[in-house]
Amino acid sequence: MKRKTKTLFMTVGTGINPNSDIEGHKRLAKGIYASLHKIYPDYIIFFASELSQNTIKYIKELFEADDDEFIEGEDYEIVVIEQIDNFNHCFEAFEAKIWQFDILSEDKGEIIMDYTSGTKTMSAAMACCGMFYSKDLITVSGDRKNGIVSLGTESIQYQNLYKVYDRFSLMRVRNYFNANRFYTAGEILENIVDTNIHKEDLLNLVNAYYAWDNMDFDIAYDYLTKVNLDYLEFAEIRDDLKINLKALGTIVRSPHENLKNCYILASLINNSIRRADEYKYDDAIARLYRSFELIAQIRLNSYCLISSDIDISILLEKGVSEDFIKDLEKTRLDGKIKIGLIKDFELLAELDDDLGKYFIENRNKINNLTQNRNNSILAHGLESLNKEDFDKFEELVENLAHKLDKDMAKFLKETKFAKFDLRLKLNRI
16 A cells, blocks of 8 residues: 555445345445545544444455555554444544544644445544544545445545534634633634635624723724624624614713713723623722722712812812811822822712712721722732622622712613624524
8 A cells, every 4th residue: 555644534334235245345345445545544444333344354355456465453453333323432433543543642644534434323423523623524426326336436525614614613703702702702713714704794893892891992993883783693682782882982982071981980890790700800899999989080070070180179169178178188299189089989978979978878888898809919918809799899889880870770781792692503604
């Protein structure tokens, strides 16, 4: 045999009628022999039943008749499949050899899998196994008579599975998108070659949500506007995408500062919930803390006050106590008074604002929650926070957010990321 660095996996049957003496075996052996001389494998693994091993015996005789050696253990081996109509049994037999000759082997070579012969179950299992491990699949075609390819007409057909692989890739993309792993989803999309799949629009989709997840609203809006929502790939989430696009548009383009900031706040709260869904509670609470701070800043902005540069004249106009103003003056640095979260809410209380009142009334509870946050490894401590810590903090933040604006439930809904229904099939694409 001519040697090439390729291993052939081949299922072996018995011919049309395994009980017709030796004719069925011999006829099939001649066909396989002809195929082997078209493929020229370096090594062959025959997968056969107890009965179909006789076919391999006649293949060996054909080699010897041509003065060629065909030595078991050197040129080929036989794997006996005891349950030829058990899909899992067959699949595991093929898989074991892939691991032996590819995954665990230091000398990796090409593996080709010929599933032409054998039982239908053997063929189906080999095709599935080859597809799962991305191996070349081939069948032998030609003129057929009584179900057997006529000698001399054999043709090796390589099966191009790119459509199948792309469908699997598309399902993986949907899974990663739902898991907020947008960058990974984009990497998978780059390898899709089927032009029937609207790859560019899907890339725009994952890039939009990647940017939004990183609070880069302008880029997110730009990408999402490029997605053609009429395509079938987006049918199940089309309405949600429109709602998300409207929310992003408000953040990017609205001239109403308070409305824009409320949508940003809702995005940040939803961002924290996504981190919690990934069990990243320290990260989630860090985002909740920023949301807590932002709530106070948005409300102060309605009084024309900025936390990073408090205007004392406004406080005097609003009747804020002299003691409180004196206390603030002590923190003035480089001509500016900058205050943090606690002072933000204390100032709101001085302004007789309902958010400030809520803070004062729940101060002990809030102090405990913020102290837990301060002890987090992502803040000032070394502790890891848990779901209970997150749930308590989220309840506080959402209560304040709803007090900030009566439409907060709407903002939260519109900034919640769209999700695919993973139960849906994509056979129509």
